[in-house]
Amino acid sequence: MQSTNKDWYLASFEAFEKSLNGEMKSSFHGIRKEAIGRFAELGFPTTKNEEWKYTDVSPLTRLRFQPVLQYAGEGVSKKDIERFRLGIQDSHVLVCVNGHFSRELSAIGKIPAGVRLGGLAEEIRSGNQLVEQYLARKAKYENDSFTALSTAFLMDGIFVRVPDGVVVDRPIHVIFISQNQDTEVVVHPRTLVVAGKSSQAAFVESHVSLSSRPYFTNVVTEIVLGENAVVEYDKVQMDSTSAFHISTTHVYQERNSNFASNAITFGGLFVRNNITAVLDGEGSEATLNGLYLATGEQLVDNHTTIDHAKPHCPSHELYKGILAGKSRGVFNGKIFVRKEAQKTDAKQTNKNLVLSDEASIDTKPQLEIFADDVKCTHGATIGQLDDEALFYLRSRGVGLEKARDILIYAFASDVVDKIKVAEMRETLQAMLHDRLEQSRAFNKN
Amino acid sequence: MGVRKEEKGNGMLEIIDLHAEVDGKKILKGINLKVNLGEVHAIMGPNGSGKSTLAQVLAGRESYNVTNGQVLYDGQDLLDMSPDERARAGVFMAFQYPVEIPGVSNTYFLKAGLNAIRKHHGLEELDAMEFLKFVKEKAKFVNMDETLLSRPVNHGFSGGEKKRNEIYQMAVLEPKLAILDETDSGLDIDALRIVAEGINKLRSKNNSIIVVTHYQRILNYVVPDYVHVLLGGRIVRSGGKDLALQLEDKGYDWVKEEVEAVS
Ligand SMILES: Nc1ncnc2c1ncn2[C@@H]1O[C@H](COP(=O)(O)OP(=O)(O)OP(=O)(O)O)[C@@H](O)[C@H]1O
Ligand SMILES: [Mg+2]
Numbered sequence: 268m269q270s271t272n273k274d275w276y277l278a279s280f281e282a283f284e285k286s287l288n289g290e291m292k293s294s295f296h297g298i299r300k301e302a303i304g305r306f307a308e309l310g311f312p313t314t315k316n317e318e319w320k321y322t323d324v325s326p327l328t329r330l331r332f333q334p335v336l337q338y339a340g341e342g343v344s345k346k347d348i349e350r351f352r353l354g355i356q357d358s359h360v361l362v363c364v365n366g367h368f369s370r371e372l373s374a375i376g377k378i379p380a381g382v383r384l385g386g387l388a389e390e391i392r393s394g395n396q397l398v399e400q401y402l403a404r405k406a407k408y409e410n411d412s413f414t415a416l417s418t419a420f421l422m423d424g425i426f427v428r429v430p431d432g433v434v435v436d437r438p439i440h441v442i443f444i445s446q447n448q449d450t451e452v453v454v455h456p457r458t459l460v461v462a463g464k465s466s467q468a469a470f471v472e473s474h475v476s477l478s479s480r481p482y483f484t485n486v487v488t489e490i491v492l493g494e495n496a497v498v499e500y501d502k503v504q505m506d507s508t509s510a511f512h513i514s515t516t517h518v519y520q521e522r523n524s525n526f527a528s529n530a531i532t533f534g535g536l537f538v539r540n541n542i543t544a545v546l547d548g549e550g551s552e553a554t555l556n557g558l559y560l561a562t563g564e565q566l567v568d569n570h571t572t573i574d575h576a577k578p579h580c581p582s583h584e585l586y587k588g589i590l591a592g593k594s595r596g597v598f599n600g601k602i603f604v605r606k607e608a609q610k611t612d613a614k615q616t617n618k619n620l621v622l623s624d625e626a627s628i629d630t631k632p633q634l635e636i637f638a639d640d641v642k643c644t645h646g647a648t649i650g651q652l653d654d655e656a657l658f659y660l661r662s663r664g665v666g667l668e669k670a671r672d673i674l675i676y677a678f679a680s681d682v683v684d685k686i687k688v689a690e691m692r693e694t695l696q697a698m699l700h701d702r703l704e705q706s707r708a709f710n711k712n
Numbered sequence: 713m714g715v716r717k718e719e720k721g722n723g724m725l726e727i728i729d730l731h732a733e734v735d736g737k738k739i740l741k742g743i744n745l746k747v748n749l750g751e752v753h754a755i756m757g758p759n760g761s762g763k764s765t766l767a768q769v770l771a772g773r774e775s776y777n778v779t780n781g782q783v784l785y786d787g788q789d790l791l792d793m794s795p796d797e798r799a800r801a802g803v804f805m806a807f808q809y810p811v812e813i814p815g816v817s818n819t820y821f822l823k824a825g826l827n828a829i830r831k832h833h834g835l836e837e838l839d840a841m842e843f844l845k846f847v848k849e850k851a852k853f854v855n856m857d858e859t860l861l862s863r864p865v866n867h868g869f870s871g872g873e874k875k876r877n878e879i880y881q882m883a884v885l886e887p888k889l890a891i892l893d894e895t896d897s898g899l900d901i902d903a904l905r906i907v908a909e910g911i912n913k914l915r916s917k918n919n920s921i922i923v924v925t926h927y928q929r930i931l932n933y934v935v936p937d938y939v940h941v942l943l944g945g946r947i948v949r950s951g952g953k954d955l956a957l958q959l960e961d962k963g964y965d966w967v968k969e970e971v972e973a974v975s
Contacts, residue, residue: 654775659811659865662771663825663881664799664832673824677815677864 272328273310277303279334279453280419286336287422294399295391295421302408302418309412321597321629322568327511327537332453332483334420338367343444343477348372351442351475353503354694358440358471359384365446366454367423376437381430384439387457388423397428397461405489406517413513417455417487424457427470431463431493438469438688445476445484445506453483460500462524464493469688473503474534476510481536486514492524494548499527499687505698506534508563515541522548522577529686531695532559532567533702543572546580546608557586558682560699561594561626562706568597575608575638584615587682589675590626591706600645601633608638615645620652620678672703722749723784724889724920725770730781732769739765741945743781747889750917754931754956755924757942758964763924764808766942767893771805772798785889799825800832802888806878806895808924813865818877819847821865822884829885850883854910871898879910890914891922896930908933928960941967 280303284291311328312319343364352360361384362372368386375384383390390398408415425441443456460470474484484506492498506512512535518526532538544553553573561567573582588596598617619628632645652674660670679699683692725747732740739762747753757763769776770783772795783790790798813821827837838846851858854876866874875895882890892911896904911934915921923934931939931953939955940947943964948971949955959967 653811653813655811656813656816658771658773658795659807659813660816660821660825661795662799662805662807663822663885664796664828665821665824666796666828667794669824669828670796673816673821674813677813680815 273307275331276416277307283334283336283420290392293391295402298403299419299421302403302415305408306412306415306419309410309415311412318570321599322539322566327483327513330451330481330483333450335365335367335452335454338364338369340364340367340369340372342446342448343369343372345372347444347477348374348442351444351473352440353471353473353691355438355440355471355688355690358438359435361385361425361439361441362444363423363425363441363456364444365452366443366456368425378435379433381428382433382435383426383428385426386423387426387459390426395426398426398459401461401489401491402459405491405519406487406515411515413485414487414515417457417485417515420455421457424455424459427458427460427468429462429466429468429496432465433463434466435468438471440471440473443472443474443484443486445474445478445482445510447478447480447482451481451483453485456484456486458488460488460490460498462490462492462496462498465495466493467497469499469501471501471503471688471691473505474512475505476507479507479509481509481511483511484513486512488514488516490516490518490526492518492520492526492551494521495523496521497525499529501529501531501686501688501691502540503531503691503695504534504538504540506538508534508536508565510535511537513539516543518542518544518553520544520546520548520551520553523550524548525552527554527685527687528556529682530555530557530569532557532561532569533698535565535567537566539568539570541570541572543574544582545574545576546582547576549577549579551577552581554583555586556584556682556685558588558679559586559596560589560591560679560702561596562591562702563594564592565594566597567594570597570599570601572601572603573613575602575604575611575613577607578609578611580608581612582614584613585682585685586617587679588617588619588628589622589679590619590628591622591703593623593625595626596628596630598628598630598647599633600631601635602643602645604634604636604638604641604643606637609640611638611641611643613641613643617647618678619647619649620675621649622652622675668707672700675699675703723747724749724751724786725790726784728782728784730766730769730783731779732765732776733779734765734776738779739776739945740769743942743945743947745940745947747920747922749920751937752915752921752923752934754936754939755922755942755947756926756939756956756959761942762945763942764893767805767808767891767922767924770891771795771803796828799885800829804882804885804887804890806875806882806890806892808893808897810866810874810878812867812869814867816865817862818865819844819861822847822881826884847884851880853883853913854879855906856880872900872903875899876903876907879907883910883914886914888919889922890919891924893924894926895923896925896927904930905933928956931956943967943971
């Protein structure tokens with residue numbers, strides 16, 4: 268079984284190579300070949316692999332997804348895009364359909380000189396030096412099957428470059444749309460963000476779909492922060508509830524840079540998010556926050572890693588989960604403190620609200636500390652809605668469902684409130700509400 | 713409306729042989745009590761006698777199990793209603809220990825409550841601006857600091873602020889039947905006066921109030937029509953406001969002795 272599924276992707280790669288024609292001779296193609304080679308050796312992970320202990324990928328590997336070899340933006344309208352803007356006004360909108368950048372559907376406003384926002388394919392073709400320097404170099408494919416697959420099939424995606432000293436004041440919003448009417452497809456949304464020295468930007472990455480047929484979206488995002496750069500990264504995952512979503516975000520930080528991510532997970536049937544921040548410069552700071560809501564039969568697995576490689580770096584982590592229906596959650600928070608990384612101050616919290624008897628969560632901190640003068644704290648909780656609070660609200664006339672909603676929002680609010688792109692917060696609250704309603708409707712059936 | 717009231721008398725609340733238990737432990741053992749419209753009743757009794765249990769049962773707390781008896785509220789079967797239905801029908805309980813709810817603003821939740829009640833009565837819901845104007849008036853009833861209005865419900869409030877918040881909510885929701893569970897305990901004399909004055913302003917011919925307390929002090933301000941002694945899950949004695957003075961003076965032992973002598 269295992270080998271045939273692997274073979275399916277290897278065969279797909281051959282077809283993909285043929286479709287590339289002349290591009291096969293480009294220098295990047297060497298990396299693709301290396302990556303598929305690694306995938307051939309690694310295969311898909313099993314639950315024997317410590318990183319995949321709680322999440323069995325066989326429901327994903329059993330299906331035969333078709334790669335999307337060329338741009339198929341037809342069937343997506345500007346109106347669809349409006350719907351997906353998350354209420355953010357005047358953002359620079361970059362749209363990818365099935366992993367391919369669409370200039371027609373994108374809407375890029377006035378940007379400071381030197382900023383580049385656009386497709387990755389043209390940058391690879393033109394031999395952009397930053398792309399050569401960073402693409403597939405930060406998110407390592409050597410030991411990760413899914414990153415290897417993404418890299419092997421890498422053709423297009425998004426490239427963002429903010430030059431030294433430049434502040435982009437409106438959010439950059441990348442919308443990844445999956446579109447498959449007739450077949451079950453696999454897409455590889457890929458992004459490279461390079462934020463120069465003392466630059467600043469807010470980057471929103473959202474994942475949506477226009478069909479309810481199963482698809483597999485295998486996301487890789489690489490973000491590089493130069494010295495003193497400040498980047499907010501909000502990932503909003505709203506795939507259809509029959510989708511498989513696996514994503515890897517790799518963040519590399521130089522001295523005094525500041526990175527904050529907010530990973531919001533609402534959609535998908537099978538979701539695995541990996542985020543890694545490497546604090547590779549003194550005084551750099553990382554904040555990884557997350558909110559996941561799982562209902563029905565959803566599985567949501569969040570794996571975070573903070574790699575403290577240099578001294579004097581604080582890191583903060585707050586992940587909150589709401590689990591309803593028969594859903595399952597996994598949280599694994601790894602904190603590495605390397606020998607050199609003295610005066611590290613790392614704080615990790617994972618809190619879960621379990622709304623039904625059939626929902627469950629596995630949560631685990633994983634600290635690997637090799638320095639001796641560090642502060643690391645972590646805590647995880649699993650709880651239900653507070654009956655006393657619920658009664659208090661109801662005793663003032665608030666109906667049961669509304670009272671539950673209020674308490675659930677309250678639980679989620681300290682993550683949502685930290686998002687700096689303020690216009691998005693209201694949209695997220697509304698989405699939370701909708702998802703909970705759907706979940707209730709689902710439970711009544 | 714008036715005619716219907718005539719037929720029922722002016723009974724607001726009628727508790728008939730009420731028995732209740734929690735976690736298998738019998739606490740209320742046959743409560744009988746009738747409260748008419750416009751009356752103020754005080755319920756006094758030693759610690760653990762079942763006062764809060766009675767209040768919580770009337771408000772609809774599900775962890776208390778009613779094993780026998782009946783409660784009529786304005787002619788309706790109160791025990792058949794959910795806690796929020798009771799609130800919408802005009803029942804209000806001020807908690808002895810108000811819950812802290814981080815992340816939920818006092819204003820937001822109270823607006824949800826008030827609008828649910830208004831909707832129930834066929835009134836238009838208030839929008840955020842209208843509501844804010846309305847509650848600012850009400851906050852003055854109990855000298856409530858305006859900054860508390862937007863803070864998370866009771867979160868980090870002092871004991872006195874929590875009690876004021878309860879009466880402020882009563883002022884906003886304008887219940888027909890208010891059960892105030894030890895709203896006076898823990899208040900200094902100034903705060904007590906302010907809260908008591910607030911209660912008096914809300915007291916009217918068209919509502920009824922049950923004041924649960926240990927101390928006679930609050931009854932100097934909120935003068936009750938009747939005083940009841942709750943002991944071991946039963947009302948063992950009822951009287952006028954003088955009974956409260958007697959209890960303050962002599963404690964509960966003499967009541968206990970009298971009850972034991974009879975049985
Ligand atoms: N969850 C529970 N499980 C077991 N016993 C309980 C529970 N809740 C209350 N009790 C008991 O029920 C009895 C009555 O409690 P209640 O709170 O009604 O008393 P009270 O008259 O309000 O006392 P106080 O004056 O101290 O407020 C007490 O003995 C108390 O310990
Ligand atoms: Mg009590």
